[in-house]
Amino acid sequence: MHAIPLYAIKRGLLTVAKQGKINVFSGRILEIEGLPDLKVEQAFELSDASAERSAAGCTVKLNPEPIIEYIHSNIVLLKNMIANGYADRRTLERRIRAMEAWLANPTLLEADQDAEYAEVIEINLNEIHEPIVCCPNDPDDAKSLSDVVGTKIDEVFIGSCMTNIGHFRAASKLLAGTKDIPVRLWVAPPTKMDASELTKEGHYGVFGAAGARTEMPGCSLCMGNQAQVREGASVMSTSTRNFPNRLGKGANVFLGSAELAAICSKLGRIPTLAEYHESMGVINSDAKNIYRYMNFDQLEDYNKTASEVVMS
Helix, strand or coil: CHHHHHHHCCCCCCCCCCCCECCCCCCEEEEECCCCCCCCHHHHHHHHHHCCCEEEEEEEEHHHHHHHHHHHHHHHHHHHHHHHCCHHHHHHHHHHHHHHHHHHHHCCCCCCCCCCCCCCCCCCCHHHHCCCCCCCCCCCEEEEEEHHHHEEECCEEECCCCCCHHHHHHHHHHHHCCCCCCCEEECCCCCHHHHHHHHCCCCCHHHHCCCCCCCCCHHHHHHHCCCCCCCCCCCEECCCCCCCCCCCCCCCEEEECHHHHHHHHCECCCHHHHHHHHHHHHHCCHHHHHHHCHHHHHHHHHHHHHHCCCCC
16 A cells, blocks of 8 residues: 555655645546456555545456445345444445345446546556555655654554554464553553453454553544553554644554554554564465455344344
8 A cells, every 4th residue: 555655756756845745646436357356445545545645536446346245245244234233224225225135236346448547557566575664744755664663652552543443363373472562552442342342352362462542443542532652652553644743743643554553553664574474474374364365144143133123
């Protein structure tokens, strides 16, 4: 995700300095191609971050399969909402019927063959060998890990709409067996459903043992109006934005992945590339299990409740 501003900077299409600022994304639509097998949750991270580019919108070209998987899951979720009394039932039923109609004929929008673009930015993922972070306090100020290695970190936030359940499993794996971490770690899954599953799987126990502060699911520090970091703190955050004073007065906030954030919380600083890769070994060896998403049609409790709903 952070490769997008980094590569734009390299091309001279984006500048960090406010005076005479260049921003090729401003007011435009981002069309992202080349990652057709992403899960919808992963694609959302890219589209969600288009707001930080000042773009007017974003599309991500996916194959039908991950979208079909996601819609099957959401139909079960909507039926659960009906069973639990969410209003308005008629609206939820209309959405379910529209989803079922699409599943019967799953067609997707395509770009015109002769489409012309303001710019085309090609990112070769094989060239990216280290994490990319956005530096204090501007989501455009993208730099490689090597440029910020060793920076002291006082607080870490893992949460916001930029995270999903897989990120919290990964953070738990990285923190397993750790106690008395040297930073103040905030953990806030985006939804109560995520929190429930993470609790069942034992991850909240790992966070608690490490000394993390588990927040009510939701925005938490990301909005800066539910909680804030200490004044002047240096922070590694998974949130969407790091504008001045957003997470706390005078805070210096880096934006990075949940995995990098968890490693920072253990070390109290931004790791070296070698330390990062060494830590990530435990993730890479179990990635398929860690990065399972909330497929409600595959969760027994949700499936059972959904099966009891009779559409009117």
